[in-house]
Amino acid sequence: MKKTIIKLSVFLAVFIVSLIVAGRIMNQGHDNLTMELAEATYPIVTMERNGIAYNQLHGYREAMETAFQRDTVTVLNESRSTDFTVDTYGRNITGISIEVRSTDGKRLIEDTPVTDYETDGERIYGTISLKDLIEKDTEYSLAVVLEADEDTQLRYYTRAVWSDSSYVDEKLAFVTDFHQRLYDRTAAEELTKYLETDSSLEDNSSFHKVNIHSSFRQITWGDLPVEEVGEPVVSLKEIASQTASILINYMVCTSGEEETVYYQVEEYYRVRYTTDRMYLLDYERTMTQIPDVQNMYANNKILLGITDENVPMVESEDGNVVVFLAANQLFSYNVTNNKLTVIFSFYDEHNMDARTLYGEHSIKILDVDEGGNVAFAVYGYMNRGRHEGQVGIQIYNYDNSLNTIEELIYIPYQNSYAVLAAEMERLLYLSRDQKLYLSLDNIVYEINLEEKTYSQLVHISQDDSMQVSENHKIIVWMEGEDFYHGSRLYIKNLGNGTESEIAAEAGDAILPLGFMGEDVIYGIARREDVTEDSSGSVFFPMYCVRICNSQGELLMEYAQDNIYVTGCVVRDNQITLDRVTRLENGAYETAAQDQIMNNVETEQGKNVVVAADIDIYERYVQIQTRNTIDSSTIQILTPKEMVFEGGRELALSSEQETARYYVYGHYGVEGIYSLPARAVNLAYDMAGVVVDNSGSTVWLRGNRVTRNQIMAITEESATEERGSLAVCLDTMLEYEGIIRNAEYLLGQGQTALDILQENLPDAQILDLTGCSLDAVLYYVNQDIPVLAMLENGEAVLITGFNEYNVVIMEPSTGRLYQNGMNDTTQWLSENGNRFITYMRVE
Structure with a gap:
């Protein structure tokens, strides 16, 4: 024993x-098998003009689609040159060259070595000079190519324009002076004449968002003792003869007795130059506090400080793990073991410079389980790490037990972060069975993360042919090109993979309208009621609106006698319906709007975002956790990245065939549309720019002269043999040197859009129905006539304008005359604002 x-x-x-x-x-x-995220290694290129540094460019590992590389525009001087600097950060640069292309990238204009530069320590100073191969006031794509060690080429993109009428020096000087005065309230008093302070538009309660309507005190930082840290980064986003859009990015700090708090700040300026003075058309400042992981908790609060109150946050089902985003950093707090983990960030206390702080990327939380494991996406420009200098979508998994992050898949993307961000806002979802769903270039992809394979699930033919729930879990779509005569809807629950169909009855057409939570809203119209006028505009009166769940089961129906719904808007828990009634003669008359309410309350999580007013900091954002945080025992963790052999890259094939219009606003792409009218309307509201697939400007606001008239177009009369629409179409074609018989073509069943598209091969035809007269005058300013259709079937051409009048060619009366701007605006609005025009394609 x-x-x-x-x-x-x-x-x-x-x-x-x-x-x-x-x-x-x-x-x-x-x-x-693990390592720290690799440090940033790429240099930075910055343009200079008359002592002002602007357009800080970040390098790309490979050639990108130039049509979408439009983050900045560099103005060349009279000799077609510009100064530049390169901050090498110790990287060995063996040569510099430039590539000049057309904006669509198809035409290489110049590929030339740069020899006019000198090196001083870790900085290179030089001058780029373009050859006499470019035209004035025309945008080009400029790539600065650095030859780095080990035969590596790094590319830095900007748009370039050779102009002596942009007044860029005056605009840059005004903006930089405005920015500097904000720190001195006495000096800033000079700025009050540029502000549009209005307490009814701004309550001045938060430093996170300040704009042109804020109070003078709020714009000059209130009682916050801010100090600027480092040099501000100035970016020229758009430039025209009168206007410019400029961003300034910088960092400030506030110092207290115990700690110094840092903030990232971005200022947006839109200015107009005149010979008399400068005008500030728009101003907005966004301030975001950088969390200090050592001092970001008190009692039962995680302190986020001055930031957006809409904090991206997901918690585990039991509420013990809360994952959130703050200042482009991903955090996880485990309530049960009192651990705070900085899951992912390109910057930290040891890696904080212009490269790691570069904000052209986003992080999205995809899933959080009870074990504290987190699936998340990083998409956009990769500041450092394995994919430094690339644009793409990186799917990660954070393993809580190992405290590691692991790349599951990387999807490269050749366009810009601005476009990618807009695409991901539409759809990016991960199911529990490791299937990733995303929308790119009008295609919905289903990606198997385990097998690294993909399939194309949906081809989106028009803007509204697919709708996505707010949480990206449910999608509904219709197939086919005939958007207004669809007979079937397809619903897919991406969470569990189930699919269902909704079929319209014989003689009906069906249209997806949107979502109320995870419930599908769709409308039904009688096919015989769906009409298309001679301009190509479609009228789709829905006699019934229905709401169903993701299994296609009917939840409610909205239908009233002789009431037809023409559109709907979903906001919060309310659906607002636009309605018409049908008169005895078959015409329709606008009726009052109606609402459908959703009384189901959103369930609140166990950890919630709250905001409180705290003395000089004003609105202060916090996460209230389910338990008190013990600051004396809290653990701060930073995971390492798993190392693996080979690559986990998956390239998605895409043949983009449909035209798409990109709306660029204050901070990037605000919308992508297949219908130009929707793009122009959004750009008009935000004073933005519309760009097409080739990078050509379709529309921009603020560059119109005070008067212009197309003198080549004179009065023309309609006859019994040739109606006013035919006269207008013939006039437009003749103006472009093409002779056709539009009356005959209309008689063959062609619409005005068909005729112009078929006979103007070197133009892009634009249906701008629904846009305002003020918006379409942009084309008249470019010496392009605009066709306007009237409710009585007649048509007119808009051929000129001044400050007070519009020039109209009216074939029904045989007149070319001026009409008051306000009267014409009202007249055309009452006729539905049905406009057709075009833009010339080089």
Whole structure:
């Protein structure tokens, strides 16, 4: 018995030692399989003009689609040159060259080495000079190419324009002076004449968002003792002869007795130059506090400070793990073990410079489980790490037990972050069975993360042919090109993979309208009621609106006698319906709007975002956790990244065939549309720019002269043999040097859109129905006539304008005359604002 006990003791001792050794070996192996996120290695290129540094460019590992590289525009001087600097950060640069292309990238204009530069330590100073191959006031794509060590080419993109009428020096000087005065309230008093302070538009309660309507005190930082840290980064976003849009990015800090708090700040300016003075058309400042992981908790609060109150946050089902985003950093707080983890960030206290702080990327939380594991996406420009200098979508998994992050898949993307961000806002969802769903270039992809394969699930033919729920879990779509005569809807629950269909009855057409939560809203119209006029505009009166769940089961129906719904808007828990009634003669008359309410309250989580007013900091954002946070025992963790052999890259094939229109606003792409009218309307509201697939400007606001008239177009009369629409179409075609018989073509069933598209091959035809007269005058300013259709079937051409009048060619009366701007605006609005025009394509 004694021997048995001794043997057992020896066995247990050996077993315990073996466990310890094995554990050490496993831990050592685990350490060898992980690494810190690699540091940033790319230089930065900055343009200079008359002593002002602007357009800080970040390098790309490979050639990108130039049509979408429009983050900045560089104005060349009279000799077609510009100064530049390169901050190398110790990277060995062996050569510099430039590539000049057309904005669509198809035409290489110049590929020239740069020899006019000198090196001073870790900075290169030089001058770029373009050859006499470019035209004035025309945008081009300019790529600065750095030859780095190991035969690596790094590309830096900007648009370039050679102009002596942009007044860029005056605009840059005004903006930089405005920015500097904000720190000195006495000096800033000079700025009050540019502000449009209005307390009814701004309550001045938060420093996170300040704009042109804020109070003078709020714009000059209130009582916050802010100090600027480092040099501000100025970016020229858009430039025209009168106007410019400019961004300034910088960092400020506030110093207290115990700590210094840092903030990232972005200022947007839109200015107009005149010979008399400068005008500030728009101003907005966004301030975001950078969390200090050592001092971001108190009692049962995680302190986020001055930031957006709409904090992206997901918690586990039991509420013990809360994952949130703050200042482009991903955090996880575990309530049960009092651990705070900085899951992902390109910057930290050891990696904080212009490269790591560059904000052209986003992070999205995809899933959080009870074990504290987190699936998330990083998409956009990769500041550092394995994919430094690339644009793409990186799907990660955070393993809570190992405290590691691991790349599951990387999807490269050749367009810009601005476009990618707009695409991901539409759809990016991960199911629990590791299937990723995303929308790119009008295609919905289903990606199997385990097998690294994909399939194309949906081809989106028009803007509204697919609708997505707010949480991206449910999608509904219709197939086919005939958007207004669809007979079937398809619903897919991306969470569990179930699919269902909704079929319209014989003689009906069906249209997806949107979502109320996860419930589908759709409308039904009688096919015989769906009409298309001679301009190509479609009228779709819905006699019934229905709401169903994701299984296609009917939840409610809205239908009233002789009431037809023409559109709907979903906001919060309310659906607002636009309605018409049908008169005895078959015409329709606008009726009062109606509402459908959703009384189901959104369930609140166990950890919630709250905001409080805190003395000089004003609105202060916090996460209220389910338990009190013990600051004396809290652990701060930073995971390492798992290392793996080979690559996990998956390239998605896409053949983009449909025209798309990109709306660029204050901070990037605000919308992508297949219908130009929707793009122009959004750009008009936000004083933005519309760009097409080739990078050509379709529309912009604020560059109109005070008067212009197309003198080549004179009065023309309609006859019994040729109606006013035919006269207008013939006039437009003749103006472009093409002779056709539009009356005959209309008689063959062609619409005005068909005729113009078929006979103007070097133009892009634009249906701008629904846009305002003020918006379409942009084309008249470009010496392009605008066709306007009237309710009585007649048509007119808009051929000129001044400050007070519009020039109209009216074939029904045979007149070319001026009409008051306000009267014409009202007249055309009452006729539905049905406009057709075009833009010339080079």
